[in-house]
Amino acid sequence: MARIAVRAAQEALAAQTDTSAVHVELAAPRASVTSGGGTARLGLTLEMPYPMDLATASRQVQQYVSDRVAHLTGMRITEVTLAIERLVPADGPVRRRVE
Secondary structure (H helix, E strand, O other), X not given: OHHHHHHHHHHHHHHXXXXXXXXXXXXXXXXXXXXXXXXXEEEEEEEEEEOOOHHHXXXXXXXXXXXXXXXXXXXXXXXXXEEEEEEEEOOOOOOXXXX
């Protein structure tokens, strides 16, 4: 189930990232699962591109992962917790010239 959650998080992030923009290299998300009684709680640790509306993007990732994992496993997902480990600039590293 953790692998499904990781893949779903990658899909959700790819959908939110403008593919015509400079490619953002995000590390693969990590997932943890606590399950029992036909329900599961998911924990995701991930990097997110910046700038973006992080609150909206986080909610979309949570909803997508919850729906996708529930659909593929048949379990009811009660919670998806996100931990944003790092923000990755969409423009790459900022380079400034000293004059």
